[in-house]
Every structure is written in C-alpha cells, then in structure tokens.
Amino acid sequence: MGEVPMHATKKLVPTLDTTPPAVVIAEARQSGQGALTLTVQLSEPGTAYCGVVSDQHHPPSQWELLRQGASAIVAPGAPGLLASVVLSGLPQDTELDAYCTASDRASAHADLAVDNFPSDQAVLSTKLDVHTSFDSTPPVLTQTAPGYGAFASCVPDGFDAGCKTTLTFEFDEDIFRGQGNITFVCLSNLAFCLDVDVPMDSHLFDGGFTFIQNEALYITFDTPLVDASTFKVVFGDGAVADSRGNGFVIDVTCDPWFNPLWQSALAPCQPTYSFQTPS
Numbered sequence: 001m002g003e004v005p006m007h008a009t010k011k012l013v014p015t016l017d018t019t020p021p022a023v024v025i026a027e028a029r030q031s032g033q034g035a036l037t038l039t040v041q042l043s044e045p046g047t048a049y050c051g052v053v054s055d056q057h058h059p060p061s062q063w064e065l066l067r068q069g070a071s072a073i074v075a076p077g078a079p080g081l082l083a084s085v086v087l088s089g090l091p092q093d094t095e096l097d098a099y100c101t102a103s104d105r106a107s108a109h110a111d112l113a114v115d116n117f118p119s120d121q122a123v124l125s126t127k128l129d130v131h132t133s134f135d136s137t138p139p140v141l142t143q144t145a146p147g148y149g150a151f152a153s154c155v156p157d158g159f160d161a162g163c164k165t166t167l168t169f170e171f172d173e174d175i176f177r178g179q180g181n182i183t184f185v186c187l188s189n190l191a192f193c194l195d196v197d198v199p200m201d202s203h204l205f206d207g208g209f210t211f212i213q214n215e216a217l218y219i220t221f222d223t224p225l226v227d228a229s230t231f232k233v234v235f236g237d238g239a240v241a242d243s244r245g246n247g248f249v250i251d252v253t254c255d256p257w258f259n260p261l262w263q264s265a266l267a268p269c270q271p272t273y274s275f276q277t278p279s
Contacts, residue, residue, distance in 0.1 A: 020116040021046045023102045025128045026082065033137060035088040036130055038098055042083070045076040046104040046115070050085040052130065055095035059124055062117060065101045074102075092244075093134040100126045138246040139171040139215075146275045152225070154278065162224020163277040167233075169217040173242050177201060177212065180238035180247075182219070184231040187274060193229040196221075200239045212240075228279040232272060 022043035031037040040048040051060050051069030060069075072083035090096065101123045103115035145168040146152050154163040177200050186193035198205045198219060207223035217240060225231065234250065241247040250273055 018106070018116060020118045020122070021102045021104045023048065023100050023118055023122065023126050025050070025098060025100055025126050028098060028128055028130045030131075030133045031086065032088075032133075033135060034090045034092050034132055035086065036090065036096075036098070036132060038085045038087065038100065038128075038130075040072065040074075040083050040085055040100050040102075042074045042081045042102050042104075044104050045074050045078070045081065046102050047071055047073050048083050048085055048100055048102045050087065050098060050100040052087060052090065052096040052098050055097055055129070057097065059097070059127070060099055062101050062120065062123055065099060065123070069100075090132050092132050094132050096130050096132065098126075098128045098130045099123055135242065135244040136246065139173050139175050139240070139242050139248045141169060141248065141250070141273070142172050143170040144168065144273060144275075148273055149275065151276050151278050154224075157224070160224070162227055164221055164224050165277075166218055166220040167275070169219075171215045171217075171248070174214050175212060175217060175240045175242060175248070178238040178241050178247060180236040180240075182239050183234040183236065184225070185234055186226075186229055187232050188230040189226065189228050193226045193231075196225070196231075225277050227277050230274055230276045232274045 024041045025038050026041050027039040029037050029039075036052070038050050040050060042048060049065045049069045049071045051065045053060055070085050070087050072085045074081050074083045085100070087098075101118055103117055105115065107115045152163055152165040152167070154165050157164060179201050182198040182200060184196040184198070186195055196207060198208075198210060200210065203209050203211065208219065208221040211218045211220070235248055237249055238247050239249075
C-alpha cells in the first residue's frame with residue numbers, strides 16, 4: 001500500500017480519560033466569623049471538595065471530604081480552572097488543617113461509569129495550615145418579649161397596682177454576666193414612673209432577679225413596675241458580653257439636632273428598645 005492510500009485511512013480516535021485531576025489549594029482567606037474561603041485550582045474541569053480538621057489531627061478520608069466537606073464546581077473555560085470553596089460554621093480563633101480532593105467529568109462519557117479521583121497521597125499533599133478569625137463582634141439582639149413598643153404581660157395580682165412581669169432578651173450567641181447595669185428609664189407618666197437599675201454582677205437586684213440560659217436573658221420583676229408607663233431599656237457597657245468579652249450595648253436614639261454626617265467622627269447612635277406597662 002502506498003503512502004497516499006495509507007494516509008487516507010487516517011482517523012482520530014479519542015481515548016478515555018482515566019487520569020484524576022490535580023488539586024492545589026492556592027489560597028485561604030477569612031470570610032467572616034468562623035468562615036474560610038479556599039481558592040482551589042484543578043488541572044481540568046471538575047468539582048473540588050474541601051474540609052478542615054483540627055491542627056495536627058488525623059487527615060480526613062476522601063469519603064469524609066465528599067460527604068461532610070464543602071464543594072465548588074470548576075466549569076470548562078473557568079479562568080485558571082479556579083474555584084472558591086466556602087467553609088462555614090468553624091470554631092473561631094482556631095488553628096486548622098485544610099485538605100481538598102476533586103473529581104473530573106469522566107463519567108460524562110458513555111463508556112465510563114465513574115469520575116476519576118486523586119490518590120490518597122495526592123489528597124494529603126493538599127494540606128494547608130489555616131486560622132479562623134478571632135471573635136471581635138458583640139452579641140446581636142435577635143428577639144425580645146415583649147416586642148418593641150409592645151405591652152408587657154403582667155402576672156395576675158388582683159387589684160394591686162403595678163405590673164409584675166418577666167422580660168426576655170434573646171441573642172445570636174451565648175451571653176454571660178458582666179459588671180455593668182441594665183437600666184429601665186421612664187419615658188412617660190413621669191409624675192409617677194420610677195427608673196429601675198438592674199446590676200448584672202449578681203442574679204438578685206432590688207425588685208427582682210435575672211437569669212441567663214445560653215443565649216437568653218430573663219429579667220423578672222417581683223416588685224411591680226408602675227402602670228401606664230413606657231420604659232426605655234439601656235444595656236450599659238459591660239452588663240452582658242459573649243465568651244470573648246465583647247459587650248452588648250443599647251442606649252438611646254439620636255437627638256433630633258444630631259447631624260448624621262458627624263458619625264464619621266463620632267460613634268453612630270445606638271439603637272433603642274422600649275416597652276409599655278398596661279393601665
């Protein structure tokens with residue numbers, strides 16, 4: 001057979017992809033309290049799977065990364081074949097080891113049933129030391145009972161004057177006692193209403209008691225609050241804080257004369273919470 005007839009038989013025959021993608025953790029950056037974003041690079045389109053373990057802890061298996069880790073897709077044509085894998089719900093201010101694995105898109109071919117995965121040794125080589133950020137944010141008030149501006153629910157006490165009630169403050173994390181005070185300031189009925197100070201360094205105060213259960217603070221008044229009054233609640237600095245000592249503070253709204261443009265030089269006005277006692 002001559003060269004020309006032989007050349008005419010030329011045909012491109014694709015081979016099946018049986019090689020796994022290479023995985024590299026290019027970067028780790030903090031992306032919020034207890035969250036990290038890993039920038040992962042693959043050698044071909046596929047899906048990256050990542051997770052963390054405690055520093056110097058036994059590395060995770062590939063199955064653990066697949067089932068318990070976070071993932072991100074590297075699409076064909078993705079710039080640099082990069083993907084961002086977000087890991088959230090991590091302990092704060094903690095040293096961790098990050099690992100990643102990946103799968104390619106081999107199973108998209110009719111003659112292959114499964115994707116290709118790196119070897120266990122290749123997964124171990126992706127290890128990157130990471131550190132989550134220190135908790136520097138105060139607790140956030142998520143719910144109150146009664147609600148803002150609503151009426152307190154008073155314990156039935158017959159014809160006795162005043163309102164015996166329990167106020168509930170719920171936060172987004174566990175809170176702890178401090179050395180400051182919580183003050184109930186009268187905003188109406190000023191001729192009869194009396195301000196109340198609640199020191200938080202003890203569970204007892206002159207007029208009732210306080211109780212903290214995880215994220216919730218309960219303030220119970222055994223001595224009745226004055227009827228038909230509106231109370232503003234002021235959490236003084238250091239009254240309650242999270243486990244890192246970040247204190248929660250609420251005080252007053254901005255006065256009408258306050259220019260919001262000044263807030264670049266001064267602290268923003270604090271939010272206000274108030275409630276009412278029934279007549």
